[in-house]
Amino acid sequence: MPIAPPHAPAARRDRLVLGGVFLLSGASALLFETLWFHLAGLVFGVGVYASALVLSSFMGGLALGNALISRFGRDVADPVRFYAAMELLVGAWGLLLVLSFPLLTVWLGAMLSPALDKPVLLNSLRFSFSFLLFLLPATAMGATLPLLVKALARRPGEFGLALGRLYGVNTLGACLGALAGETLLIAPLGLSGTGYFAAGLNLLAAVGALAVAKGFRDEPARAGEAAKPAPAALTGRAKRLLLAGFLSGGAFLGLEVVWTRFLQLFVRSTSLAFAVMLAVILAGIGLGGACAGWWLRREADGRRVTAPLILLVGAAALASFRLFESAAGVSAGPFQTVDWRYVTVLSLALMFPAAFVSGLVFTTLGEAFHREVGDRARSAGLVAMANTLGAMAGPLVAGFVLIPWLGMEWSLFLLCALYVPPALLCAGPTAPWPSAKRSRPLQAALAVFIMCLSLFPFGAMDGYFKRACADFLKDGEKLVATIEGVSGTLQYLRQDYLGEPYAYRLVTDGYSMSSTDRSAKRYMKLFGYFPEAVLQNPKSALLICFGTGSTAASLVEDKRLASIDIVDISRDVLRGADIVYPKPEKNPLEDPRVVTHVEDGRFFLLASPKKYDIITAEPPPPMMAGVVNLYSREYFQLMRERLADGGMVTYWLPVFEISPDDAKAILKAFSEVFEHASLWTGDNFNWMMVGVKKPRGPKPAKDFPAPWQAEETGPGLTRIGVEDPAQLGALFMLDGQSLADYLGEAKPLTDNYPKRLRGYPESPEVQKAYLADHNKLLDAMAAKERFAASAEAAALLPQAVRAESEAWFETQQIINTYLNNMLTPPPPLPAVNYVLSGTDLRVLPLWLMKSDAKKQAIVSKVLASGLAPTAETEFQLGIRALAERDYLLADAKLKRAQDLGYPSNLAPARVYVLCMAGLLSEAENLAAVAFRGGQASAQAKGYMDWLARTFGFRSPF
Numbered sequence: 001m002p003i004a005p006p007h008a009p010a011a012r013r014d015r016l017v018l019g020g021v022f023l024l025s026g027a028s029a030l031l032f033e034t035l036w037f038h039l040a041g042l043v044f045g046v047g048v049y050a051s052a053l054v055l056s057s058f059m060g061g062l063a064l065g066n067a068l069i070s071r072f073g074r075d076v077a078d079p080v081r082f083y084a085a086m087e088l089l090v091g092a093w094g095l096l097l098v099l100s101f102p103l104l105t106v107w108l109g110a111m112l113s114p115a116l117d118k119p120v121l122l123n124s125l126r127f128s129f130s131f132l133l134f135l136l137p138a139t140a141m142g143a144t145l146p147l148l149v150k151a152l153a154r155r156p157g158e159f160g161l162a163l164g165r166l167y168g169v170n171t172l173g174a175c176l177g178a179l180a181g182e183t184l185l186i187a188p189l190g191l192s193g194t195g196y197f198a199a200g201l202n203l204l205a206a207v208g209a210l211a212v213a214k215g216f217r218d219e220p221a222r223a224g225e226a227a228k229p230a231p232a233a234l235t236g237r238a239k240r241l242l243l244a245g246f247l248s249g250g251a252f253l254g255l256e257v258v259w260t261r262f263l264q265l266f267v268r269s270t271s272l273a274f275a276v277m278l279a280v281i282l283a284g285i286g287l288g289g290a291c292a293g294w295w296l297r298r299e300a301d302g303r304r305v306t307a308p309l310i311l312l313v314g315a316a317a318l319a320s321f322r323l324f325e326s327a328a329g330v331s332a333g334p335f336q337t338v339d340w341r342y343v344t345v346l347s348l349a350l351m352f353p354a355a356f357v358s359g360l361v362f363t364t365l366g367e368a369f370h371r372e373v374g375d376r377a378r379s380a381g382l383v384a385m386a387n388t389l390g391a392m393a394g395p396l397v398a399g400f401v402l403i404p405w406l407g408m409e410w411s412l413f414l415l416c417a418l419y420v421p422p423a424l425l426c427a428g429p430t431a432p433w434p435s436a437k438r439s440r441p442l443q444a445a446l447a448v449f450i451m452c453l454s455l456f457p458f459g460a461m462d463g464y465f466k467r468a469c470a471d472f473l474k475d476g477e478k479l480v481a482t483i484e485g486v487s488g489t490l491q492y493l494r495q496d497y498l499g500e501p502y503a504y505r506l507v508t509d510g511y512s513m514s515s516t517d518r519s520a521k522r523y524m525k526l527f528g529y530f531p532e533a534v535l536q537n538p539k540s541a542l543l544i545c546f547g548t549g550s551t552a553a554s555l556v557e558d559k560r561l562a563s564i565d566i567v568d569i570s571r572d573v574l575r576g577a578d579i580v581y582p583k584p585e586k587n588p589l590e591d592p593r594v595v596t597h598v599e600d601g602r603f604f605l606l607a608s609p610k611k612y613d614i615i616t617a618e619p620p621p622p623m624m625a626g627v628v629n630l631y632s633r634e635y636f637q638l639m640r641e642r643l644a645d646g647g648m649v650t651y652w653l654p655v656f657e658i659s660p661d662d663a664k665a666i667l668k669a670f671s672e673v674f675e676h677a678s679l680w681t682g683d684n685f686n687w688m689m690v691g692v693k694k695p696r697g698p699k700p701a702k703d704f705p706a707p708w709q710a711e712e713t714g715p716g717l718t719r720i721g722v723e724d725p726a727q728l729g730a731l732f733m734l735d736g737q738s739l740a741d742y743l744g745e746a747k748p749l750t751d752n753y754p755k756r757l758r759g760y761p762e763s764p765e766v767q768k769a770y771l772a773d774h775n776k777l778l779d780a781m782a783a784k785e786r787f788a789a790s791a792e793a794a795a796l797l798p799q800a801v802r803a804e805s806e807a808w809f810e811t812q813q814i815i816n817t818y819l820n821n822m823l824t825p826p827p828p829l830p831a832v833n834y835v836l837s838g839t840d841l842r843v844l845p846l847w848l849m850k851s852d853a854k855k856q857a858i859v860s861k862v863l864a865s866g867l868a869p870t871a872e873t874e875f876q877l878g879i880r881a882l883a884e885r886d887y888l889l890a891d892a893k894l895k896r897a898q899d900l901g902y903p904s905n906l907a908p909a910r911v912y913v914l915c916m917a918g919l920l921s922e923a924e925n926l927a928a929v930a931f932r933g934g935q936a937s938a939q940a941k942g943y944m945d946w947l948a949r950t951f952g953f954r955s956p957f
Contacts, residue, residue, distance in 0.1 A: 014212035015152060018080070019169050021208040022148060025087060026173025028201035029141055030282075031181045032094040033058070035191055035198070036134065039101035042634075042751060043108050044126045045600030046626045047569050048487045052396055053123055057131035058138050059392035065142020066385035073377025074231065079151040080213040084206040086140040086147065091202025093137045098195030102634075102751065109606035116607045117597075142388070145170065146380035151216040153376045160302060160367035163380060164293020167363060171286030175279045182275035187755035231378060237428075238372045242386040244422035245365055248310055249390025251418040252358045254398035255317055256281060258412050259351050261403065261489060264509035265468040266328060266346060268337045268760065271625045276340055280347035281355045288359020295360075302367030307426040307434050308445035309361045314419035315445070316353035318452035321412060324350055325460075328467075337510075338760040362387060368426070400486055407484045409461040417453065468510040469493060477505060481579050485572035492579045498872065500858045504580045506548050506573070513620060514547030516580060518852045519821055521550050522720040523652075523682025526731075527616040528554030529717055530680070530688065531648040533707045533728055534796045535613060536699040539563070542610075542642070544601035544617035544630075546573055548580050551616060552588035557712040565612075567597045567604045574598065602629055605638040611647070615639050618652040622666065628754045633669035635751075636691070640673050643693040649674070656685035656822055657760055660773045664746035665756045671739060672748050678735035678792040681812070684820050685774055687733070692795070701798035719853045721815070721843045728797070729805025730812040733783050735792040742777075771822055778820075780813035811839060818848055827939065829912050830946060836885060836916065845883040849909075856880055871900035887917035905930070908943060915951040923947075928956045 037054060044050045069076075076082050108129060115122040145166060152162035177198075185194045234242075260277060267273050296302060327349030332342035362383070370379035402411035427434050427442065434442040465482050466473060469491050473479065477493040491507040495517070503517040514520065528551050532538060539562045541555050546568040555564050566589070568574055574589065574596055581587035589596060597604055601617065617639075619630040629635060639649050651670065655663045667689065671677040674691030682688045698704075705725045707713040722728060734742055749756050761767035777783075784806060787793055793802060814831045828848040835844050846852050859876045863869065878893030891913045898906045907930035914923035927947075931940065947953040 011215060014215045017208055017212045018148060018152065018216075019165060021087075021205045022144070022166055022170045023173040023176075024201045024205040024208075025090075025144060026170035026175075027177035027180065028091070028094075028173075028198045028205070029170075030174035030177030031185070031194060031198035031201070032090070032098075032137065034178070034181050035098050035195055036094070036101075038754075039098065039191065039751075040130060040133075041600075041626065042602065042629055043101060043105050043606070044112075044130060045603030046629065047598075047600040047603070048399065049119075049123055050126055050600060050603065052399065053127040054130045056392050056396065057127050058134045059388055060131060061134045061136075061138025062142035063385045063388040063392065064135075065139040065144075066146065066381045066388060067142075068139065068381075069143045069146040070378045070381025070385060073146055073150055073381060074375055076147065076150070076377065077218040078213060078216075079147045079218075079377070080209050080216040083144055083147040083151070084209040084213065086143050087202045087206040087209065089140040090137045091199035091206070093140075094202070095195045095199040097133060097137070098192055105606065109603075113607040113609060116599075116604070142384070143381075145384055146377045149380040150377040154216075157297075157299070159370040159376060159379065160296030160300075160363060161293045163366045163370075164289045164291070164296060164363035167366075168286045168288070168290030168293060168359065171282050171289060171359070173286075175282035175286060178275050178279045178282060182272055187753075190752040191754070192752055231375060235372060238369060240425040241365060241369045241372065242382060244306075244310070244425040245362075245369075245383055245386035246390040246393075247418065247422040247425075248313065248358070248361055248365070249387035250394035250397065251390075251415050251422075252313065252354070253391040253394035254402070254415045254418075255354065255394075255412070256351070257395045257398040258403065258408050258415065261484075261509070262408055262412075262464070263343075263346055263350065265464055265489065266337070266510065267343050268511065268623075269509055269625045270338065270623055270759065271628075272340055272759070273338075273343045274625050276343045277347045277351070280344065281351050284352040284355025285359040285362075288356040288361075289363050290359075291356075292360040292363030296363065296367050300364075301371075301432050302364035303371060303426075303432045304434055304439070305441060306361060306364045306368050307423045308439070308441040309357060309364060310419050310423040310426060311442075311445040311449040313354050313357045313361060314416040315449045315452045316357050317412070318416050318449075318456055320350050320353050321460075322452070322455060322457055335760070335763060338762070365426070403484050404486050407461065408489075409458065413453075413456055413458075419449075465489075465491065469507045469512075472505060472507070472512065481576075483572050483576065485570065487570040487572065490570075490572055490576060492576060497855055497858050498862050498867075500861065502854060502858065504548055506576065506580075508573075508620075511620075511624070514550075514618075516548050516550060518847065518854070519683050519819075520548075520686075523686040523688065524550035524618060525554040525716060525720050526682050526688060526722075527551045527618060527650045527652065528558070528614070529707065529713065529720070529722070530650055530690070530728065530731075531614045531616070532558045532560075532713065533704070533717075533725070534699075535646070535648060536696070536703070538613035538647075540610075540612045540644075541565070541614040541616070542567070542612045544568075544604070544615070545619045546577070546589075546596075547618060549577050549588050551618060552594070554713075554716060555614070555616075556588040556591045556594065557710075557716050558707070559710075559712060561593060561614075564591070564594045565597060565610070566594055567599055567601050569598070569600050571598045602635055602638065605635075605642050608642065610642065611644040612642055613644050613647045614650075615643060615647070616650045621654050621657055622662070622749075622757055623658065623760055628749070628757060629751070631666045631669065631749055631757075632754070633672055633748045633750045636670050636673040640691065640693055645694040646696040647693050649689075649691040649693075651689040651691070652682075653679070653687040653689050654685070655687060655774045656771070657767070659758050659761070659770050661746065662757045663774070664743050665749040667739070668743050668746045669748035669750065671743070676792055676795065677739065678790070679733040679739060679777075680731040681733055681778065681816065682731075684778075684816070685771065685822060688731075690792070690796075692792075695795045698794070698796055698798045698801075701800040704798055704801050718843060721841075721847065723841050723843055724804075724808070726801050726804035727808045727811070729787065729793060729802055730780065730784075730808035732787045732790060732793055732805075733777055734786065735790050738786045775820075775823065778816040780809045780816055783812075784809035811835065811841070811844065814848075815844070827943065829909065829943070832882075833912070833916075833950065836882070842883050846879060849879045849882065851876055851879045869896070869900070871897045871902040874900060875902055875906070882913060887913050891917065908940070911947065915947060915953055920951060920953060923951075924954050924956070927953075931956050 040054045149162050153159040330345050332339050336342045366383040373379045477495045480494045481492040483490040488509045493505040495503045505515045506513050542565045544567045577589045584590050620627045622631040670689050676692040678690045680688045818825045818831045832848045859873050874893050874897035878890045881890035894906045894910050911923045911927045944955040948955045
């Protein structure tokens with residue numbers, strides 16, 4: 001069999017094998033990157049600075065690999081075999097990192113602990129450690145593209161084709177890896193299993209490369225043959241091309257940051273949404289690179305077309321933003337914000353055109369640079385290095401400088417305008433470099449670019465911001481502040497009542513994250529009040545996630561606490577406290593005992609050695625991207641380690657948007673860490689997990705009412721509807737055997753299996769089914785039976801309090817049933833009658849009649865200022881009189897409200913009030929007038945029948 005001569009072209013089959021090999025390599029690389037960044041977040045934190053530094057360290061490793069091959073690649077005689085070695089290195093070290101990160105957590109946490117409150121030192125250490133960890137695999141990844149370009153571009157004119165195809169195939173492989181990891185692999189295999197799968201792809205790629213390596217080997221130098229001359233210094237033109245690659249790469253990755261932030265206003269920030277966005281970008285780049293290779297094969301000259309194409313990247317980004325509104329109006333499903341199809345449509349409309357042209361640019365720029373430099377490995381390595389360094393700098397500039405200073409709209413405009421300098425660097429006065437005077441493609445591209453710049457829709461972002469919170473604006477809330485910060489887009493809304501501020505809402509990236517309305521305040525403040533009431537003498541507290549400050553306020557009210565640490569990932573959220581609390585004396589962050597930390601909560605627990613009596617947290621819902629780490633078993637273990645003996649953790653379990661199986665996975669994780677774990681209700685479907693470390697038993701019964709008697713905490717407890725200490729026990733839901741029976745065979749949510757959470761419900765019908773299932777646990781009368789045998793309740797509440805608590809479960813049932821803000825409650829007056837007749841509560845009757853302490857305070861304030869009584873103020877005064885059991889005054893005020901034009905018919909309520917006052921004949925007369933002719937709905941007839949049974953009332957029907 002004849003031996004192929006040196007430099008003979010490899011067989012077509014071998015070239016196809018290398019293409020398939022590089023496809024696998026791209027999929028593996030993206031899988032490993034996803035796993036590494038996720039696991040690095042568990043160690044270094046997922047704060048914006050930590051994430052940016054970890055990403056930068058990885059990109060630095062890639063650039064180093066590019067640089068090394070550009071320098072030494074000419075000496076590699078067997079590039080495919082060397083490439084196979086790099087794949088093996090990536091697979092082995094990459095898998096080692098996946099398996100080792102959990103083991104490194106404690107060690108790295110101890111190393112970083114001394115720098116916790118020294119941001120410059122801390123971030124320097126984060127970058128250094130992550131760079132060292134990623135150095136080998138990232139460098140090996142960076143070497144792969146130049147090596148294969150050298151192997152495939154063996155004949156003149158093949159460089160552009162080889163670069164485009166390889167770049168395109170590898171990027172399309174990354175696209176597949178992004179989707180496969182998110183949708184197929186991580187759920188069944190876990191992170192470690194997915195790491196093995198990714199390493200298997202590297203092994204398969206290495207085996208495939210070795211199988212065809214012989215056909216791509218360079219002829220060894222003969223004895224006496226002159227050594228290859230040293231690479232010539234780069235020309236000025238070559239340096240300008242590298243700068244163009246750096247600027248265009250930086251601009252595109254900066255645009256990617258802006259695009260992602262912008263799309264978060266329209267879609268829920270889930271890991272699937274981010275995977276789809278990334279996949280669309282990668283698909284665009286990959287297809288662009290592959291098309292450029294095909295184009296250059298037909299003798300197109302990269303020098304002629306690169307400058308026009310660079311301008312077209314900016315033009316495509318500008319045009320896409322201009323036309324985005326039409327895509328945003330596409331209907332893809334009932335739950336558009338979590339529908340992957342809707343995310344795909346928006347991503348294709350906004351990002352794909354510019355990504356596709358960007359893929360063209362990388363390839364044509366590389367081909368133009370190769371014509372200037374000549375050496376295959378050196379050309380591919382240097383161009384990839386310049387592009388990688390730009391990709392390293394672009395997100396930092398966009399995320400930390402442009403968006404916080406200028407906002408997304410101006411950032412997008414400036415990043416698009418930034419494509420002008422690299423286009424100029426790729427132009428020239430003499431052919432084949434294009435010039436604006438004689439190159440029609442450049443003239444056409446310049447005209448399109450200028451037109452798109454001139455048509456940029458300045459001011460459109462305000463409309464998008466309002467759209468992000470449109471549901472709340474429809475309900476009468478006002479947008480009072482928009483903060484485009486480093487960590488996200490924050491919108492503060494205010495609901496006014498009678499011209500006075502009533503409640504504030506924090507919307508983060510289009511999602512309502514926190515509020516100070518009645519319902520939210522009840523469960524958020526309970527996270528602080530519950531341990532303050534139960535523990536004997538707490539001295540220190542840690543709050544993770546500030547939100548709108550309700551939990552922080554409940555902690556500050558307890559003067560026994562000597563220190564309160566508040567940790568939030570966003571500096572802007574902490575600064576937003578000035579919006580929610582315009583009076584400094586009301587701002588919990590102004591309390592001298594409070595120390596704030598802008599840090600990831602999990603990293604703070606890992607690095608801080610401090611012990612606390614109380615740890616409480618209400619992070620974003622677990623399905624938000626990056627938040628699952630704050631609901632896993634390992635995270636709860638960190639919390640337990642930071643608890644002092646006898647200390648308590650209270651933790652938010654938001655079940656309103658997760659399935660029962662998801663709730664069980666979180667509860668299972670929590671209960672496996674805390675041997676003393678229990679579940680309590682907060683408000684509706686906002687539940688509270690309680691864990692105690694080495695409980696010391698209940699405090700004496702005589703001391704238990706102290707928080708209700710204290711000047712600071714007493715009014716706060718009353719305002720959230722816990723007016724009697726024994727009401728605390730009626731919040732009980734599950735513990736011990738009842739909790740174990742509920743969890744059944746559920747598997748815990750762990751760091752290795754983050755996909756044990758199924759995700760948001762895919763339709764309103766599914767969500768209703770979830771809520772119906774969750775609602776079964778809100779049966780307070782069933783909870784009462786469990787409470788009687790509860791070991792955890794016995795460890796937390798004195799016997800006397802437990803005995804009194806049993807009488808309050810009926811009241812809790814009313815709260816669960818009649819104040820449910822996600823299920824349609826029944827008419828409230830029978831519940832009002834139970835509370836008025838059987839308890840001395842003052843707040844709950846207000847709630848049942850659509851009032852609360854805040855509204856009552858505002859009514860008193862505006863009337864004291866001289867405002868003439870209105871239908872609304874008279875109604876509120878009537879409800880106040882009803883809650884105070886002054887029934888004659890209540891009827892007079894309600895009648896006055898109706899006379900002044902109150903929009904709802906108050907006659908049914910007045911009939912009840914007259915019955916409570918013992919004025920049955922007046923009630924019957926009023927009912928006869930109100931329901932003249934005996935015509936009424938079935939609901940009204942049922943109400944009259946209830947009055948008849950309860951008061952001996954003669955129904956008009």
